[in-house]
Amino acid sequence: MKAAGIIAEYNPFHSGHGYHIEQTRKLTGADYIVVVMSGDFVQRGDPACADKYLRTRMALMGGADLVIELPALYATASAEYFATAGVKLLAGLHCVDHLSFGSEWGSLEEYRPYVELFCEEEDPYRNLLQDYLRQGASYPSARSLAAGRILSEKTFGFIKEEEADRFLKEPNHILGLEYLKALKREDPSMEPVAVLRQGPGYHDPDPGRGFSSATAIRKAVFEGTDKDLAINKLKPYLGPAADLFLEHIDRHEYVTWEDLMPLLDYAVLNLEEGCFGVDHELFQRIQKRYLPGKTLPEMVDILHTKNRTDAALRRALLHILLKIGKEAVPEYAGDLKVPYARVLGFRKEASGLLKTMRKSSDIPVIQRPAEGISLLKNSPGELILYQMDLRCADLYEQVMAGKCKRQAVRELSRQQVII
Helix, strand or coil: CCEEEEEECCCCCCHHHHHHHHHHHHHHCCCEEEEEEECCEECCCEECCCCHHHHHHHHHHCCCCEEEEECHHHHCCCHHHHHHHHHHHHHHHCCCCEEEEEECCCCHHHHHHHHHHHHHCCHHHHHHHHHHHHCCCCHHHHHHHHHHHHHHHHCCCCCCHHHHHHHCCCHHHHHHHHHHHHHHHHCCCCEEEEEECCCCCCCCCCCECCECCHHHHHHHHHCCCCHHHHHHHHHHHCHHHHHHHHHHHHCCCCCCHHHHHHHHHHHHHCCCCCECCCCHHHHHHHHHHCCCCCCHHHHHHHHCECCECHHHHHHHHHHHHHCCEHHHCCCCHHHCCCCCEEEEEECHHHHHHHHHHHHHCCCCEECCHHHHHHHHCCCHHHHHHHHHHHHHHHHHHHHHHHHHCCCCCCHHHCCCEEC
16 A cells, blocks of 8 residues: 655645646556645634635535645644644555645755755855845745755856856745755655645646646635636636535635734733734834734734745734744744644545545544543643644634624534545
8 A cells, every 4th residue: 555645735736736636646546646635724823714624615516535634733834834733644544655835936955955955054155144144135035045055156157146046046945945855854764755836836826728827716605706707717727626615605604814814913911922923023113013904914014024925924813813832933943842743624435535644644644623632631732732723723613603693513412534
């Protein structure tokens, strides 16, 4: 039995994700595809466009065999924490042979110089990185500039500075590098596989060549002036679960920052130092400049600084809302722990994989939410991490239920998705 792992958000699942799963099976010969997926809040600092149970069902209908939740703490963190946690979770199962990820235009060989540079972090690179940060560059920009300079010198110009800059600005490349770094640290036996992305780019607002980006789908659903026209145009790109997803959208069964802003306004009133992603400088800036009643984009503009990305600000504000403290997060991503595997759903044909996983895993495999409480009750730190997942899910569900005027369902009573 061979299994391949994918770390994803599926926000929402679309035909490009289905293509990735299909190509992963072909390239690896995997019998099963195990997906580690973000829960109800995602890495760019937003609520997901559909709850984790709908997105799990979409993934299973689209070709995945088993879906496991990435803990909320890591699902809403930077790319390094997000990727490292996903790799550690898959490694802890001891039944996954390959890790597959999408790449805009890079082969595994093209990643190698960057992985070596960022894993070793020798003095010339670190000194140059700090120089750019002192000049006011954001961390992603400083890293890109420093890497371009160092790699150009190391390869005698074979890797040009502008090429490194382009490579490191592609979202899938950034995550791919973090996956490869984590594999090198954690589980070199898990073989990486890069699948070339098809169709429009990650942030492209329009579909093309048989595929659509998740950005284009979210834009059509939440921002378009003629939503019916936009949704009908995008329906062919949504995969086998298109009708299911669109029915949920039609019933307003989703959460946006517009729904959450009154809760964030209140959370800021009670804000104390120590929130994950909120250093002393940002804490003071929020205290001085935060204005209740604004939209999230307006607040991000108000808080914007040259050396902090908008994505980092969105994540910081989300952590304030979700009450995620920095004490739960190690200083270095390599030190983080993923102490359990919460199963969100699986295909009946994959029950053999689940049985094998429960035997091979060196971390608890949780299939019912209440089961996690009993399994982790003697490990306070791990239980806090798990309770954070439950709290985030309850928040999303309660806000969504309020919009739909129905009774909210507590996370502890939820059932895994089985198709």
